[in-house]
Amino acid sequence: MISLLALATGLIVANLYYAQTLIGPISAATGLSPDAAGLIVTLTQVGYALGLLFIVPLGDLVENRKLVLVLLAATAAMLAAAAFSTSAWLFLATSLGIGLGSVAAQVLVPFAAHLSAERTRGQNVGKVVSGLLLGIMLARPAASLVADHFSWHAVYGGAAVLVTALAFALRTFLPQRQPGAPLPYGRVIASMWQLLVSTPVLRRRAAYHACMFASFSLFWTVTPLMLAGPAFGLSQTEIAVFALVGMAGAVASPVAGRLADRGHTLVATAAALLLGVASFALPMVVPGSRALALGTLVLASIILDMGVAANLVLSQRAIFALGDSVRSRLNGIFFALFFAGGATGSALGTWVFAHQGWNAALLAGMAFPAVALAAWVGEWAGERRSCHAQVPSGRPIRK
Numbered sequence: 001m002i003s004l005l006a007l008a009t010g011l012i013v014a015n016l017y018y019a020q021t022l023i024g025p026i027s028a029a030t031g032l033s034p035d036a037a038g039l040i041v042t043l044t045q046v047g048y049a050l051g052l053l054f055i056v057p058l059g060d061l062v063e064n065r066k067l068v069l070v071l072l073a074a075t076a077a078m079l080a081a082a083a084f085s086t087s088a089w090l091f092l093a094t095s096l097g098i099g100l101g102s103v104a105a106q107v108l109v110p111f112a113a114h115l116s117a118e119r120t121r122g123q124n125v126g127k128v129v130s131g132l133l134l135g136i137m138l139a140r141p142a143a144s145l146v147a148d149h150f151s152w153h154a155v156y157g158g159a160a161v162l163v164t165a166l167a168f169a170l171r172t173f174l175p176q177r178q179p180g181a182p183l184p185y186g187r188v189i190a191s192m193w194q195l196l197v198s199t200p201v202l203r204r205r206a207a208y209h210a211c212m213f214a215s216f217s218l219f220w221t222v223t224p225l226m227l228a229g230p231a232f233g234l235s236q237t238e239i240a241v242f243a244l245v246g247m248a249g250a251v252a253s254p255v256a257g258r259l260a261d262r263g264h265t266l267v268a269t270a271a272a273l274l275l276g277v278a279s280f281a282l283p284m285v286v287p288g289s290r291a292l293a294l295g296t297l298v299l300a301s302i303i304l305d306m307g308v309a310a311n312l313v314l315s316q317r318a319i320f321a322l323g324d325s326v327r328s329r330l331n332g333i334f335f336a337l338f339f340a341g342g343a344t345g346s347a348l349g350t351w352v353f354a355h356q357g358w359n360a361a362l363l364a365g366m367a368f369p370a371v372a373l374a375a376w377v378g379e380w381a382g383e384r385r386s387c388h389a390q391v392p393s394g395r396p397i398r399k
Helices: 002-014 023-030 039-054 056-060 064-083 088-101 104-115 118-149 152-173 185-198 200-228 236-261 265-285 290-320 324-356 358-390
Strands: none
Touching: 002 104, 002 118, 002 152, 023 039, 023 088, 023 152, 039 056, 039 088, 039 185, 039 324, 056 064, 056 104, 056 185, 056 324, 064 088, 064 104, 064 152, 104 118, 104 290, 104 324, 118 152, 118 236, 118 290, 185 200, 185 324, 200 236, 200 265, 200 290, 200 324, 200 358, 236 265, 236 290, 265 290, 265 358, 290 324, 324 358
């Protein structure tokens, strides 16, 4: 079941990222002007953010399997419509719909926590998050390769078929889950602000991962531009291979889950944030030939992906421990906040790279996990004070 959930989240979340490498051919085919081409990606992200805030909380209100199947049916319909789009307005409308329906992935991630015993919850959530991250990392190179050999229409048509097949598989194997004592929908939505205000763990973990995802988005927005430029001169297929190698960092997810299950969340978080800092420092401190620079970038991408994957699992493990009655709402708030960080990182990275160059973009990317690490020091100091306060003799206890 955990393997099925990991596969499902990866296939679903990939729908958000196909367009990022296909903006050029889609704009040409639909008559979208270059100035408005960015709306293709923006509207998908807007739809996903709206779904996180207004659809994912339904996981605390209605039967979860039925909710997932309805969302997948809508997503498949939007993908099929996108595959046959010939006008800009229709494709933009389907982009919004794809984002809304793809929040089914964030109904399934808490499902893994519901199905897991406390002692294995971190490991199982880590495995599902590995699938989700692989979907994010594979979507762009897969879309480039399919479009190179067939067309962008085939990317969306194939995705519609995959989502439809996934819906049938989940209908067969996924158990039903009916939330206990559900609230009216209006009260569920209204409660989200109160959950954010009254839950320090949620705010802290959202802040950490917003910084990490900002650096991740900045790296994967700027690095392809650098690789395609005169310094490296890579083709789209070669850039796709580069992205495929970087996905090796997803192996950190189950490792982070096991560390969290053993009570090492605080230390593991520091390690994840340090990996984020190191991934941007490495390309700046290792000069050399084109081959060495390219190899360094590959290593940096793996290190960054490891840090992001580990921090995501640690964050969700901490949040899901707060109670099963509010998991969907907590997950929706968490993802909405860190996706806002991702949007900030990609926008800032593009601007800095265009105006200040590659090294300035690397410094901007490094700043995000560095800020999170500074916040972690505050959390660590608070834990130390708490430990000393609990022991009258002044001897700290291990946590």
